[in-house]
Amino acid sequence: MTTIDLNADLGEGFGRWTLTDDEALLTVVTSANVACGFHAGDPSTMRRVCELAAARGVRIGAQVSYRDLAGFGRRAMDVPAAELSDEVAYQIGALEVFARAAGSRVAYVKPHGALYNRTVHDAEQAGAVVEGVRISGGGLPVLGLPGSHLLDAVRKAGLEPIEEAFADRAYTAVGTLVPRGEPGAVVDDGDAVVARALAMACDRSVVAITGERLPVHAKSLCLHGDTPGAAALARRVRDELIASGVKLEPFA
Template sequence: MNRASIDLNADLGEGFGRWQLTDDEQLLSVVTSANVACGFHAGDAVTMRKVCELAAAREVRIGAQVSYRDLAGFGRRSMDVPPDELAAEVAYQIGALEVFARAAGSRVAYVKPHGALYNRVVHDEAQAAAVVEGIRLTGERLPVLGLPGSALHAVAEKERLPVVAEAFADRAYTAEGTLVPRGEEDAVLSDPAAVVERSVSVARFGVVTSRCGRSVGVRARSLCLHGDTPGAVELAREVRGRLEHAGVRVEAFV
C-alpha cells in the first residue's frame, strides 16, 4: 500500500508597502508550496522579491496567486471583467512574479486564483477560460491549483494544462463539495483541533464533513492553510506535525 502524501500550501506575500498581513518567513518553514500575491489583491515588488528569495532558499515551490484587480477589497469582491482583459491581467501577474522567482534561482511552478476569482471559476466557464488563456499567454504549461470538479479544472484539462486538486483545512464545505462563501456564518473553522482533524482526514481518507454533517469526498493533492488567521504559524506547525505523525508524507506536488 502506498504511503499517503500531501502538499501544504499557504497564501503569502499578502502585504503592501509598510503593511504586512502574513508571517511569510515562519510559514515558509512549514509549507511546501507558497501562493504568492502578485500585486492585484495584495503584494508589491519588494514583497514579491523577498518572498521568492525566502521560498527559494527553503526549496519551497513558488506559485502565482492571481486575482481580480482589487487592492481595496483584497480580491474578495466579485467583478465582471471582460475575458480578454482578465486573460491579459493573469499573464501580467504571472510574468511579474516570474522575474523575481528566476532572480532567486527558482521559477513559478503553478498558478492558483485568489478570493473572488477562485470562487467565480468554480462555475463560470468564461472566466475560467480567461484564466487558462492567461496562463497559456506565458508560454508555459503551468499546473493549475484549484477546487476539484471546478470549471477551471475542466477548461485547463481541455487545454492540456496539468491540474492539481486542493482542499481547505479551515473552510466550511457545502454538501456539494464547494466552499461556503466567506460572508456566511461559520464559513471559516476557528477551532484549531477541528482544523487539524480535517487535515488528517483529507490526507488519509479524502473526506471532509460538510456544514450540514454529510461526509463529502475530496481527493486532494494539496491542502491550503490560510496565513492570515490568528495563530496561523502555530496552527500550520501543528497540522504538519500531526500529518507526519499519522504517516503522511508532506511534500510539494511539483
C-alpha cells in the same frame, strides 16, 4: 505512504503593511502561493518571499487575482475575458522575474479569492484564467477546486489540474466552499482544523457544514495565512500529518 502538498497564501502585504508571517509559514509549507500585486503584494514583497522560498526549497506559485487591492481580491467583479487573460499573464510574468532572480521559477498558478470562487461555476472566467496561463508560457499546472469549471478548462487546454482541499474552510453539501459572508464559513478552532486536515489526507473525506461526509480528492491542502495564529496552526497540522505517516512534498 500517503503523500500531500501543503500550500499557503504568502506575500499578502503592501508597502509598510503586512498580513502574513511569511518567514514562519515558509518553514512549514511545501508550496507558496505568492500574491502578485493585484489583491496584495508589491515588488519588494514579491522579491523577498521568492528569495525566502527558494532558500528553503519551497515551490513558488503565482496567486493571481482580480485587480482589487482595496477589497483584498474578495469582491465580486465583472472583467471581460480578454482583459482578465491579459491580467493573469501579467501577474505571472511579474512574479517570474523575482522567482528567477532568486534562482527558482514559478511552478504553478492559483486564483485568489473572488476569482477562485467565480471560476468554480463560471466557464467563461475559468477559460480566461487558463488562457492567461497559456499566454504566460511554460504550461504551468493550475490549482483549483475539484469539480470546478476551472479544472475542466485546465484539462481541455492540456495543462495539469491540481485538486486542492481547505482544512480551515467549511464545505457545502455539493463540495463547494461556504461563502465567507455566511456563518461558519471559516473554521477557526485549531483542533477542528487539525482533525479536518488529517481526515482529508488520510481518509480522503470531509464533513460538510450540513453534516454529510464528502469524498476529498486532493493533491494539495491549503492553510490560509491571514488568520490569527496561522503559522502556529500550520505547524500543528504539519506535525500531526507527519506523525500519522503522511509524506509532505510539493506537487510541482
